[in-house]
Amino acid sequence: MSPADLLMARFLLASAGCLAAGLAVWAVTALCRRKLPDFAAQRSLWLLSQVTIVAAFLVILLPHSERLRIIPQIDLENVTQVGVPSATATATKAPAAGTPAGSGAPAGETSWLASGARAWLLIYLLGLGYSIIKLVHARRMLNGLAAAGSRIDTRHPHDGFAGPAPAVPAPDVIEVDAPISPMLFGLIKPRLLLPRHLRSLAPVQQQLIVAHELTHLRRHDLQWMSAGVLLQTLLWFNPFMRLLRVNLSWAQELGCDREVLRGRPQLQRKAYAAALVAQLRLQHHTVATALAFGGVSERSVAARIALIREPAGAPRPLWARCAAIAILAGVVLGSLAFQPALAWRIDAAPHALQNAAPSPASASTGTSNSAVLLSCTAMIDAARGQRLVHEGQCDERVTPASTFNIVVSLMGYDSGFLRDEHAPLLPFKAGYADWNDSWRASTDPTSWMRNSTVWYAQQVTAHLGAAQFQRYINRFDYGNRDVLGGAGDDNALTLPWISSTLVISPVEQLAFLRKVVKRELGLAPAAYDMTARITRLDDLDNGWEVHGKTGTSAPVTVGGPEDAKHEYGWFVGWASKGRRTIVFARLVLDPRQEGHAAGTRAKRAFLRDLPARLDALN
Template sequence: MMEIFLTWLINTSLVTSVVALLILFIKYIFKEKLGARWHYSIWSLLLIRMSIPFAPEAPFSLFNLYNHFSNIMINNDVHKNEILQKQMINDNQVNELIKISGDYFLSVNKTIFSSPVGIKFLIWIVGVLIVMLSMVIYNSYFYNKLRDKEYILEGDSVKLVENCSYRMQINRKIKIAQTNKLKSPVLFGVVNPTLIFPRSILAELRYEELQHIIFHELAHYKRKDIIVNWIITILQIVHWFNPIIWYAFYRMRHDREVACDAYVLSYLEPHEYRKYGLTIIKMLENTALPSSVPQIAGFSSNKSHIKNRISMIASFKEELGLIRIKKLIIFTLLACIILTNGTGMSRTGMAMEFNTNLENVVYEDLEEYFKGYEGSFVLLDENDDRYYIYNRLKSKKPMSPCSTFKIVISLIGLENGILKDENTELKWNGNEYPIQPWNKDHTLASAIRYSVNWYFENVIQAIGEKAMKDKIELIDYGNNDISGGMTKFWIQSSLKISPIEQVNMLKEIYNNEIPFDRKNIDTVKNVLRISKSKDSILSGKTGTGAVNNKAINGWFIGYIEKDGSVYFFAVNIEGENEANGVNARRIALSILKDKGLY
């Protein structure tokens, strides 16, 4: 669940960063042609996009641009292979297909913070708590200032608030109070909104100036700006790590004040605009209110933004109905392309993919084979250099290789002279394992067959961390990350590789395209051989990732040599349990059998 949440969070942050940059670009290009309220309203699309957990897919989405460029050279059609659907054989037939050993593995016991994902989640939590704590401390300090506020129950200021409320068509009674602790008037609270004035301002301002300020604060109430403040605060806490989001909200707050001014001007007569502008200048020159208190709304612009606000006030004109309709149409179209996902994004929760593109691909519908699992199938027909893929996005998703990585351990062990050949025997250390075939001496061949963890852990230790890292980077295996511990990085830990990468790695090994001695590669080919039928040879390796005694990540990778051609394949399955190498192998063999390859 943590990995799913973090994937969603990062992808949402990336997507909304794109949305924020697009909005800033549109605002810059059409700066003079958009009204103040439109400049602010467009930010609502960012808030909506950040607030919804999932967005519908649409062909007109902005994020289809990624799919377009990533698939420019790819045949993106999904072929439903009816022949395969009709020829699917049952589990018993698959099990009778070949007699090979089972998939042997041990469970990794993990606490919530014992994995790289858990550590990332912990960092995010710590960041959330720090940002929340700083906001709580600052807001508590501000709220303490309001404890001695004194409600005003009658007088000219009360009548003025009532009159302004009437003019702005606000039916709710807005309370008014005064205090010595504030320097700027604010609108406080959502449930019981109250206008709070500094005593000095109530005493010094003229009637018309006070009216302008009340209009401004009531405009915040009418526009629900305090509620928006809370939404911004929550989203900013969740995305505390994203500077683009912080900057976008900074700009949004300033646009809000300009929009609020425009809203007030719509209730004033043209000859009152200049006087309203002078009141705003007077307030901002002496009382600049911080914008990090979500419970209030007031004069929160910095002095550097006075010019923008005054410029808007000086040039303000009521929009004609036709212009409003045009802007509404543009806003609706923009909402459609921003608030939707590109085709295929919602199916996996992966908002964006950055893997290397492939040429000459056929996408197949093999869903029937993967019932009960989230899985992918990749087949490379070397003869015509064509990939056959089920589940495009998951085929690119990096996963822990688990015991399939023992292929690479074997290669490096042979290359570094730790292993001589397939008959190199290592002595069992006497530790009793729950898997009985592990409790004896093993050769490389038998260790591959029974997936003996202790054998390969010994080989890794003999190789050493530096040599292991150098060799992995030399062949560019997945993400090349062995930071998860020398004997554990390949078991539900730091090392990750996608099904497509697995297939490409097998191809490079088979064709001697990696800088390893050919004799060592041939040795590994021999130990990977599983079975032989009348016209084909099957080679491969299973792998299972089990966490807290539940198999959640199953692999079967390998290749088939048939009639002078070679077919490389990889199947990966994920699930809450029973997603193991045996079931991955069963699925792979079903597909390969129905394709007539074995």
């Protein structure tokens, strides 16, 4: 599955999620209309409800932390990985001219999810185009009505403006000879359309109608309406968006009714209701991009007349409104927590399975590639930032684990705490992290980087302090920048990079390492030099100099317990030869194997194929 297919699959999942969110939001608003009628009559409820659905749609598109996820990953089997072939395959058969290296399997071998996602994206774009055309048509119709009418000014007085001067500057007023309801439109340049038959109503009715439209202007209802129409257009496939937008219009009309009639005698209130009924009889259809006095439908006009006769009672307590808003916020959080991750099992192309040699770890444990739950291999050119390889799910944010030691090294050398490859040499003390036997010994920067000694990195971060540590992370723009640690963990300086709050994607690892290679982080030159020294590995047979760091950590579930059955394996770094440098990131999530760390397995597999990959890029 290509990155584009993965993005389309997320879009399909987000579309389904926002339909579910729409149902939940509509249930909340229906409850508000029954139990909190005064709150339901507020325009803020309906626009906030639309924003909630859009937010639920957007959060599903974003990479998430494992800690926030409740629903497990969806494993998509029999998906062919597309990318650069293995070293043996490359040596056996060179790619044809004009074909990307390692194209793998035929393009037709895609998953059912990819096919469905592509179809849905096409349907969405067609529907979006149709919705936009409808809006353009409505706008042209309103402009046509305005062009056919005549402007009302002091030379053409109108009884509707005979009352007190409005509190806001009056818009351009145009009288038209058409059976329409008085309406206000124009987000940037508001215009008020008044039908000629309005002059047949009593002067007091004309004044009340004009006051109603000018109240829309003063309350900035055109902006509220435009926001609702825009959100409905973007999610045109969600029927609840239209229902919410219609109720927003109803609430706007009701709000103007209340303000215009506040303090008016009963006789004027009856005249106002009669004018509403008269306009409803003349109105053929409403326009979504205008605020029409005639209302949205017969049902909404009936509700407005009922409230005109019997105004709403005292508002409900503030806690009731806060509860409704909290429930809407819960819909967004639920969309985040219940969103399943799209992971797939990588099945190599048939020729790759025949030619590629198994890694030592898989050969000794019997684990096949089909057991991989998440996989990414990404490479970019450091000088130009050009994407060279992008295989798998490379936008998923996970814990950086010990690859974060590259960050700690840069901070330590820049601050002066670390001095060279062998200084400072720090002794092991009781109470230090001692998960591995190699950690229970005096450690210097070189052995720390080689053994991923957690307690040594903790001494560096403790020396920096929380404030300076956070400043470095912000300067580096590293992942989500969250080094505060989990609630109650008290690990802001000790373990935020291991199965905690700090997460980063392979794509973000590449962006960070590119800045390291190009020395664009604003650090002392020694920080780059010494970090390069302690991360250097053995040169490849084809002459490339490699620097890298592994990382191994378990995923976490909601509430914090680790997944004891799986491990993330990282290997990130860069390879240089002559004037060219290639930055790389490799990430896998596969079953835990006793005695074989996931990071080490990822490193071995990547380095085995790296010479052929680099040769293919030349």
